[in-house]
Amino acid sequence: MDQLLALRVFVRIAESGAFSRAADSMNIPRPTVTKLVQDLEQHLGTKLLHRTTRRVNVTPEGAAYYEQAARLIGELDEMDEGAARARAQPRGRIRVDVGSVLANMILIPALPAFRARHPELHVDLGVSDRPIDLVGEGVDCAIRGGELSESSLVARRIADMDWVTCASPRYLRARGVPRHPSDLETPAPESKAGERVPGHAIVGYFSSLTGRAFPLEFQKGDERLQVRGRMEVAVNESTGHLSALLAGVGVGQVFKFMAAPHVERGNLRTVLDDWSRPRQPFHVVYASNRHLSAKIRLFVDWVADVFAPFDDRRR
Structure with missing residues (x-):
């Protein structure tokens, strides 16, 4: 038996809760x-794992063994990386998860420079807006927006981003330009001829986890408003949400950096500019019980540099 490999496999199963996940993540x-x-x-003469039809659970003996095994593997990795740093560049593979627009507009365009500096360091980039289980899915770190609720995650704040409310010129010609956030939820009036004038439509963004759409948020001074309006289309992925706005489906809120190039080309127009939405923080996160290797630390530092130009706190 290759005991070191067996230890790594056991630790991976204990963290992911499944033999299949451990096998897939370790290839x-x-x-x-x-x-x-x-x-x-x-070899140990004891049961470490208990299988059920849905999940693998760690026995009490297995839990104690896991704590020592995870610490031992972390120390071994630290030793290997220390020796490697002394003679060569960082190497290995990093698994990262990031939202769609952040990946396509910020991270991926910067990757060639990262790869040129660290050719032995390979990146597996998971691109989606869905919530993930970092430990269970074997992800080293993730870039996420919003306030963090999981106490098990270590987070480094890399940016705060402004929002804009916008729509396509074609949509605004057809539906009119809203002058107040309440215009987005007011029922459509009837014309003098008795015909109903089209009201405003909102391009919604809904949670992949709950299926519920998030409201539009507005603030001006001490006034705070949430608007749901008539969501004729809702999307659960940020690139698709932007595409729906460009197509003229309705009014929506996106990050300022996303809208900026389309506003410059005349494909989007901002509206309700005297109202704002609270800035959204972004963090690069990793599990607190995961050994922060040199390669992950290097990647986290690089991500912070890449996101710095998009940090609206600097403006």
Whole structure:
């Protein structure tokens, strides 16, 4: 039995809650994973994991063993990386998760420069707006917006971003320009001829986790408003949300940096400019119980530099 590999497999199963996830994340055949755990349990003479039809749970003996095994593997990785730093550039693979627009407009355009500086460091980039389980899915770090609610995550704040309210010129010609946030939720009036004039439509953004759409938010001085209006279309992915606005589906709120190039080209117009929405913080996060290796630390520092020009706190 390769005991070190068995330890790594056991730790991965304990963190992810599944033999299959451990096998996939470590690129090891699933029968091999099962055999390594069986050999480890036989070697120790105790049961480390208890399987159910839905999940793998760690036994009390397994929980104590996990704490020591995870610490040992972290120390071994630190030793390897220390030796590697002394003779070569950082190497290995980093798995990162980031939202769609952040990936396409900020991170991916900067990756060639990162790869040129660190050719032995490879990046697996998961691109989606869905919430993820960093430990369970084997993700080293993620870039996320909004306030953080998970106490198990370590976060480094990399930017605060402004919002704008906008729509396409074609939409505004057809529906009119809103003068107040309440215009977005007021029912459409009837014309003198008795015909109903089209009211405003909102391009909504809904949570992949709950399925609920987020309201538009407005503030001016001490006044705070939330507007839901008539969401004729709602999207759960940021690039698609921007595309719907460009297509003229309705009015919506996006980050200022996203809208800026389209506003310059005349494909979008900002509205309600005397109202703002609270800036949204962005963090790069990683699990507190995960060993922060040199390569992840290097990547986190690089991400902070890449996002610095998009930080509206600097303006």
